[in-house]
Amino acid sequence: MEARLSGERFRVSYTLPGPDLAQAEARARALCIEQTVEFPADLVGDPDIREGVFGKLESLVPAGDGREGRFSAVVSYASECAGRELTQLLNVVFGNSSLLPGVRVERLDLPPGLLAGFSGPRFGRAGLRELLAAPSRPLLCSALKPMGLSSRELAELAGKLALGGLDLIKDDHGLADQLFSPFTERVARCAAAVAEANARTGGRCRYLPNVSGPAGQVQERARRARELGAGGLLVSPGLTGLDAMRALAADDELGLPILSHPALQGSFVVSPCSGISHFALFGQLGRLAGADGVVFPHAGGRFAFSPEDCRSLAAGTAAPMPGIRPAFPAPAGGMTLERVAELRSFYGDDVIFLIGGDLHRGPDLVATCQRFREAVEG
Amino acid sequence: MEARLSGERFRVSYTLPGPDLAQAEARARALCIEQTVEFPADLVGDPDIREGVFGKLESLVPAGDGREGRFSAVVSYASECAGRELTQLLNVVFGNSSLLPGVRVERLDLPPGLLAGFSGPRFGRAGLRELLAAPSRPLLCSALKPMGLSSRELAELAGKLALGGLDLIKDDHGLADQLFSPFTERVARCAAAVAEANARTGGRCRYLPNVSGPAGQVQERARRARELGAGGLLVSPGLTGLDAMRALAADDELGLPILSHPALQGSFVVSPCSGISHFALFGQLGRLAGADGVVFPHAGGRFAFSPEDCRSLAAGTAAPMPGIRPAFPAPAGGMTLERVAELRSFYGDDVIFLIGGDLHRGPDLVATCQRFREAVEG
Numbered sequence: 001m002e003a004r005l006s007g008e009r010f011r012v013s014y015t016l017p018g019p020d021l022a023q024a025e026a027r028a029r030a031l032c033i034e035q036t037v038e039f040p041a042d043l044v045g046d047p048d049i050r051e052g053v054f055g056k057l058e059s060l061v062p063a064g065d066g067r068e069g070r071f072s073a074v075v076s077y078a079s080e081c082a083g084r085e086l087t088q089l090l091n092v093v094f095g096n097s098s099l100l101p102g103v104r105v106e107r108l109d110l111p112p113g114l115l116a117g118f119s120g121p122r123f124g125r126a127g128l129r130e131l132l133a134a135p136s137r138p139l140l141c142s143a144l145k146p147m148g149l150s151s152r153e154l155a156e157l158a159g160k161l162a163l164g165g166l167d168l169i170k171d172d173h174g175l176a177d178q179l180f181s182p183f184t185e186r187v188a189r190c191a192a193a194v195a196e197a198n199a200r201t202g203g204r205c206r207y208l209p210n211v212s213g214p215a216g217q218v219q220e221r222a223r224r225a226r227e228l229g230a231g232g233l234l235v236s237p238g239l240t241g242l243d244a245m246r247a248l249a250a251d252d253e254l255g256l257p258i259l260s261h262p263a264l265q266g267s268f269v270v271s272p273c274s275g276i277s278h279f280a281l282f283g284q285l286g287r288l289a290g291a292d293g294v295v296f297p298h299a300g301g302r303f304a305f306s307p308e309d310c311r312s313l314a315a316g317t318a319a320p321m322p323g324i325r326p327a328f329p330a331p332a333g334g335m336t337l338e339r340v341a342e343l344r345s346f347y348g349d350d351v352i353f354l355i356g357g358d359l360h361r362g363p364d365l366v367a368t369c370q371r372f373r374e375a376v377e378g
Numbered sequence: 379m380e381a382r383l384s385g386e387r388f389r390v391s392y393t394l395p396g397p398d399l400a401q402a403e404a405r406a407r408a409l410c411i412e413q414t415v416e417f418p419a420d421l422v423g424d425p426d427i428r429e430g431v432f433g434k435l436e437s438l439v440p441a442g443d444g445r446e447g448r449f450s451a452v453v454s455y456a457s458e459c460a461g462r463e464l465t466q467l468l469n470v471v472f473g474n475s476s477l478l479p480g481v482r483v484e485r486l487d488l489p490p491g492l493l494a495g496f497s498g499p500r501f502g503r504a505g506l507r508e509l510l511a512a513p514s515r516p517l518l519c520s521a522l523k524p525m526g527l528s529s530r531e532l533a534e535l536a537g538k539l540a541l542g543g544l545d546l547i548k549d550d551h552g553l554a555d556q557l558f559s560p561f562t563e564r565v566a567r568c569a570a571a572v573a574e575a576n577a578r579t580g581g582r583c584r585y586l587p588n589v590s591g592p593a594g595q596v597q598e599r600a601r602r603a604r605e606l607g608a609g610g611l612l613v614s615p616g617l618t619g620l621d622a623m624r625a626l627a628a629d630d631e632l633g634l635p636i637l638s639h640p641a642l643q644g645s646f647v648v649s650p651c652s653g654i655s656h657f658a659l660f661g662q663l664g665r666l667a668g669a670d671g672v673v674f675p676h677a678g679g680r681f682a683f684s685p686e687d688c689r690s691l692a693a694g695t696a697a698p699m700p701g702i703r704p705a706f707p708a709p710a711g712g713m714t715l716e717r718v719a720e721l722r723s724f725y726g727d728d729v730i731f732l733i734g735g736d737l738h739r740g741p742d743l744v745a746t747c748q749r750f751r752e753a754v755e756g
Contacts, residue, residue, distance in 0.1 A: 001526045001527070001528070001558065002530075002558075003526075003528070003557045003558045009445070030680065034680070035552075036524075036526075036552065037523060037524030037525050037526065037552075038523060038524070038525075038550060038552060038734070038735075039523050039524035039549075039735045039738075040735040040736075040738070040739075043735060043738050043739070044524055046526065047638070049524060049525075049526035051522070052526070053525055053526035053558075079388065080556055080557055080558070081525065081552075081556065082556075083555050083556040083557075084553045085554055085555065085591055086592070087590055087591055087592060087614075087617040087618060088552075088554040088555075088556070088590075088617075090617055090641075090642055091551065091552060091554070091642065092552070092643055094644075095551060095552070095614070095616075095617070095641030095642055096551075096641060096681075097644070097681060098642050098643065098644030098645045098648070098680045099640060099643075099647075099683075100644070100648075100677055100680070100681060101648060101681075101682035103704040138695070145415060145416060145417050146414075146415030146417035146425065146427060146431070146432055147415050147427075147459065148379045148414075148417075148430070148431035149379070149424075149427075150379070150380040150381070152380075170417060172412075173416075173469065173473060173474075174410030174414065174415075174416060174459075174466075174469060174470070174473070176461045176463055176465070176466040177461050177463065177466075178381075178459065178460075178466070179381045179458055179461075180379065180380075180381045180431075180458070203660070212465055212466075212469070213463055213465055213466070213595070214463055214464065214621050214624075215596070215597075215618075215619060215621045215622040215624070215625040216463060216625050219593075219594070226468070236465075236473065238473075238476070239465040239466075239468055239469055239473070239619065239621075240465060240593075240619050240621070241591050241593060241617065241618050241619025241621075241622060243593045243617075243618070243619075244593040244619060246592075246593070247592065247593040247594055261471050262477060263473030263474060263476070264468055264473050264476050265470055265476065265477075266470065266474075266475070266476030266477030266652075267476045267645050267649075267652060267653040267654070269477075270476070270478075270479060270649070270652045271475065271645075271648070271649040271652055274644075274645060274648045274649055275645040276645070277459070285576055288616075297477055302408065302412070302478070303474075303477045303479075304477060304478060305477075316600055335479075343404070357416075357418040357421060358416065358418075360417075360418070360421050361418070361421070362482055366541055
């Protein structure tokens with residue numbers, strides 16, 4: 001090896017199967033190789049590569065969650081292996097080992113030198129609160145749907161949601177650039193409707209169109225959205241790749257807050273002994289990739305998340321990462337007005353409540369939104 | 379709904395849990411809503427949306443694989459819901475339902491109108507064979523590694539692998555733009571070494587650098603690689619997003635064959651009752667996203683794939699999709715020279731054999747590669 005390493009290393013906590021300590025250790029040591037050189041260790045003679053580039057098993061103990069035969073391994077990697085790129089960081093953390101049975105990424109511990117390559121959420125919790133002039137209460141969000149409505153119809157809904165006092169109105173994640181409501185037409189109309197409502201109420205409601213789309217068009221759509229008056233962006237990093245979201249957050253010409261949506265990311269979390277933890281995927285990686293708010297299905301809706309998953313996810317949105325702002329958890333997925341108090345006691349006030357279809361149950365959408373707003377102002 | 383639908387629909391086969399038929403039907407019908415309008419069905423009055431946009435349950439039967447309490451549901455969706463975008467197609471297929479417990483995508487059935495929006499692999503099996511002047515035998519591939527070697531050292535390896543008669547030499551998927559071997563320097567040196575070897579042997583070996591990287595740089599790296607003499611590209615769509623690969627394949631100015639690598643995609647396939655099947659993810663979606671060859675870990679290596687998974691994956695690389703070329707399966711993951719005959723009887727001749735570290739076991743890399751070549755020419 002000709003290059004000089006800084007000596008800085010980042011750590012990844014994995015859980016992996018044993019069934020006993022000796023077998024767990026063999027798996028953990030294999031993982032140190034798999035995630036770096038991916039080459040028979042005995043054929044690597046260069047001591048600098050062996051010492052610097054190989055992953056290092058820092059600790060191995062029985063998993064604290066009481067699951068029989070599972071172990072917690074902390075592995076460290078040279079920061080240089082990640083090459084200051086989110087794609088390559090993900091690759092070192094879990095590229096090949098995502099294919100190994102029973103291995104789960106539980107959390108990342110990233111040192112300042114590596115984090116210096118990431119700007120994280122542009123606004124974060126404090127910045128988004130300032131944009132919305134909502135210094136302490138939970139923030140309120142809804143989604144424009146159903147898919148199939150015209151841009152005109154969606155804009156009418158957007159206007160009502162804004163008149164009712166919501167803070168954030170996002171496109172449903174299923175609104176892309178379909179003929180029902182083509183992107184440019186939809187964004188122009190919905191942004192105008194929200195601006196008009198704000199003019200009437202004096203509010204600061206923001207419309208966040210969905211810019212998830214083809215690789216070459218994500219940034220273009222985001223910039224167009226800004227020109228058309230959008231106040232933020234919705235991105236599904238499972239569809240676009242996490243780095244596409246990071247690039248939007250880092251784009252100074254955009255300067256817009258970002259909500260992330262979990263579409264297609266479920267496969268990383270639904271199996272408790274594989275994939276990536278809620279804490280790491282939605283919390284830590286979501287923030288590294290620039291999300292100011294992270295949408296996910298709260299427990300008790302129609303999805304698979306447990307209360308413990310949600311608690312852990314929310315903890316990840318605020319876990320210390322030097323230089324990276326905390327994001328808002330945005331529990332959703334079949335939430336109802338009746339559950340606002342319960343969710344508030346679960347998440348506290350640093351939360352975005354996202355209620356979709358349930359707001360449409362009453363005869364008067366504006367009035368229902370006002371009740372939603374009153375529920376968090378009381 | 380103001381827009382007119384064509385009436386064309388695509389179908390997705392899911393397996394999902396019951397435990398009995400009635401409960402499976404309730405889940406399948408919920409999925410029809412979840413993947414489209416994501417809105418309380420009783421609140422959608424518009425008959426055109428109910429009839430055209432809602433997913434339709436086309437069939438529901440006990441899963442044929444004998445797994446107790448699992449059911450196969452075929453759901454159809456209007457092609458317009460996917461808006462001619464791979465990101466949105468993925469979203470309709472499995473966006474929210476990836477978050478539902480126990481749901482797995484088994485296969486896609488895409489009609490010609492929808493497929494017309496995709497060009498698929500630029501070369502496919504026949505085209506890649508023509509590029510390599512290898513009309514019928516298995517193709518031979520290896521990877522440049524370990525990470526930590528300098529560009530000069532990697533180029534030396536590339537030259538030897540090419541002299542030994544390999545067809546394709548790819549970067550290890552862990553080589554990005556690290557200081558060990560920066561992208562431009564590495565690609566220039568390795569491409570030159572392979573060209574020099576070809577000049578000596580009269581061969582047509584191609585070097586495929588890894589262009590997986592930040593969202594804004596994938597295309598740029600690919601074009602730079604072409605200028606520097608690369609003969610193809612390696613992409614990890616799990617890191618970049620599937621659509622970034624599709625965009626490279628569709629780029630006429632590039633015109634290079636693409637190998638895909640499964641980094642970070644493991645979480646979609648490792649749990650048999652969630653995620654996406656090997657057939658659909660690596661076969662069908664890999665081809666929609668433009669892969670000419672699909673790297674994956676063959677059974678019996680150090681990963682979790684079973685022989686049945688591999689057989690099904692390989693079937694997906696050639697399953698009929700009108701207008702979309704078949705891709706090569708590229709089994710890898712700890713393969714050895716000794717297993718070539720076994721792999722050939724498993725996959726037949728339409729296969730890329732990818733052997734990494736094992737080629738380096740002998741004293742003479744060129745001679746070992748020649749033995750590899752002889753093994754498939756015999």
